[in-house]
Amino acid sequence: MAQTYDHQVVEAKWQAHWEQTGLFQVKEDATTPKYYCLEMFPYPSGRIHMGHVRVYAIGDVIARYKTMRGFHVLHPMGWDAFGLPAENAAIEKGVHPNAWTQENVAYMKKQLRRMGLSYDWDREVNTSQPDYYRWNQWIFLKMVERGLAYRKRSAVNWCPSCETVLANEQVLAQEGKDGGVCWRCESVVIQKELEQWFFRITQYAQELLDGCDRLTSWPARVLAMQRHWIGRSQGVGIDFPVAEPRDDLTAIRIFTTRPDTIYGATFMSLAPESPLVEQLIAGRACAETVRAFVERVSRLDKATRTAADREKEGVFTGAYAINPFTQERIPIWVANFVLYEYGTGAIMAVPAHDQRDFEFAKHYNIPIRLVIQNPDETLATDALDAAYEEQEQAGVLVNSGTFTGLSVPDAKQAMGEYVEAQGWGKRTINFRLRDWGISRQRYWGTPIPMLYCGHCGIVPVPENQLPVLLPEDVPFTGKGGSPLKESPSFAKATCPTCGGTARRESDTMDTFVDSSWYFLRYCSPQDTNQPVNPHAAQHWMAVDQYVGGIEHAVLHLLYARFFTKVLRDLGLTKVDEPFVHLLTQGMVTKETYWCEEHRWVLPSDTIKEDGQRLCGQCRKVIVTGRTEKMSKSKKNIASPEDLCDRYGADTARLFSLFAAPPEKDLEWSDTGVEGCSRFLNRVWRLVQEQLPVFREVNDQPISQESALLADLQRATHHTIQKVTHDLERDFQFNTAIAALMELVNQLYKSMKDYPMNALTADERGGWRSAIETLLILLAPFAPHLAEELWNTAGHVTSIARQPWPLFNPDLVVSTEWTIPIQVNGKLRSKISVPAGSTKDQIIASAQSDTKLIEWLQDKTPRKVIYVEQKLVNFVM
């Protein structure tokens, strides 16, 4: 019996060897094509989880495969190391965020190394270190120079009890409370206005939208989400004169995409935050009521405020506007559903043709006027139970003056032109996309390199004073404003313009800034003069394959696209889009059950009894069983460390690639892991048993006729074809691995069929070649095992550097064909014919097949379909 495979020893041995020999270090190289393979870098939370194993296994197979295909592959790794959890650890455990982060990085790096990933660790980046974040500051200054970074007042979540700003994820929904609550003290969170820094991403809105059309190798749903987020819409801005002008307020501009409905506008609505509201109500009797309403609405956090199912509410301002088309006086209301940030913060309300306005009008008894008629089903105003919003199919204007009778699209066009001709407004394009607010009132992030001088105002930190370092002397209490304000060494600075005393900006940058350009930094990670060396970027960019979770479909990927365009305009890169192909891998889930008493329960902690599933502890019947994303609270964690201890990294990798296609969710299965482990052991034993057969044999041309040789060649070349095809086409790892399993099954069969002691020299050579092909094909998936066996077989150079085998179509040809025979499209028989038989020979042979006689009887088929080497179908 061959010795069993000791994964612990073998994997450690090769990991050390690869590292010592610098196998995965990569340089720019003009002689072979480049390939840039990138997986989204992790947040150093402490431990890697199965989701990490999956995404990095996927990336690693791609990188290793492309290397074997002759590319020089950039495959880097780093740490998205700034962020809230480090600060929470500081507040709760008293550890400094930097110490906490560095410790986690060290630990997780060790874990990643155990997986045998082919990273060039010389290119490692850590966004929390000054050699990285100084370039965030540098880019920020360039953006200030170009007007792409600016300051404005904006609302933040504020906990009145902790007196601190909260990130959106620190605001929790709580039942019975109108609005979110603080994660620590459960006080109701309010909105507070602060001066904050913004990136003008809206300047690139159109380019970001157009770019989506060229990202043809991105998943459709990611593109759909990006397009929706950018949200371009075409409409008209129209001035409605104020009936009794107040001071300089003579008209209010609204934005609408439905100018065709303007004859049906029976009121106007303003956003509560609009400064026009105060102008309109000042001195009126209703002023206090309106102010109270505005106050109440604007205290709510954004998520609560904009929930679609929120009841529509409003209040009349007492003022009127004039509809320019009808000269009619319409009341001006304030409404909770009107967004100040979108359009002009004011809308014309057409209850008959907008569902929100409809509900509002019903509630407050405002007239509803039908101006679009449905030709298929005549609508009556009194009978409407919802707004008629149809725009594409039908709809003809009624009650609309000279525009009556036009179709909706024609009316949109004509009325838009009319507005412009009359000087009432103009056609405009609006985007949902907002400028990106990057100020965070946090410690563990990149300090924003700006100064506030009593004399000179807002002054950028001069470039030669970068980086602005994070100070160490900061207390972490979780209370109060920005932690950086508490550092005496940090807050005070000298104004570079006048030499006077200046205050340093105490906010830090959103961590999404860090991840918006790290892929460029990998091209020249040690450059001390600039964020990225343009020559290195020219060589490596764009990223050929990006792999990561779908949760980043909008923000990260959009910001990274934005930064790429900004850095392009700064002359640092020439690419417009950073990521050519995008693979969004599914989550790793595990089956769990929900017990009323014991919450989430693992399958192993349940009992099956009388066809019912009971909780193992309380024996209550469980009703909910489903697969959930792995999480601590659900207790359905499978630990990568345990997995590596018990089965090894190769098994962990193989399972996470085999159990589901990469883009789908993967359900964890302990027995599935066993299956993969079993497969690797089968490979191990196969090679061990064949070793003596081919060890002394050199590769030699195969001259001999031999059934075994033909079998071996057919099997290996068929596998080469299948595995290559599956990898080339969307990285279908699961079917590629299945093909390798089939090959191993085949080889076992051949081993059984042809006794080893009777093999000829040629046949030994055939065995050698078959096994080496298997190992090479397996190498990207299970690199340690493949390397070990490759080495055992007498090779000194790494299998990771072997060229990928080429498929030879001549070698898969078999001596006979099996042709399925159908009668009227149903399978009735299969026949074997010599390879190369003609259509007529095959049909003749089918007609004489005994199984078919009863189906064909003596009748002449009406028609015979023959598909080359595939099938025969008799139509009777």
Add this chain to the structure above:
RNA sequence: GCGAGAGUGGCGGAAUGGCAGACGCGCAAGACUUAGGAUCUUGUGGGUAACCGUGGGGGUUCAAGUCCCCCCUCUCGCACCA
């Protein structure tokens, strides 16, 4: 509501319009064993059978899981954007 995707054995999942269920798990029988939760072999969609089978109903085709039309269910994302 809008957008994207998915419905195939006991389970995860395979199938350029051409043999439905590859491969793996599970299960069953056998072999080897003091033993087996190791390993190997064989079988395994349903039905006694004719036959029936890819969410349901139509259609195109010699042939449909795959293409077209209608419907149902589920998952994910966005969600008052005027």
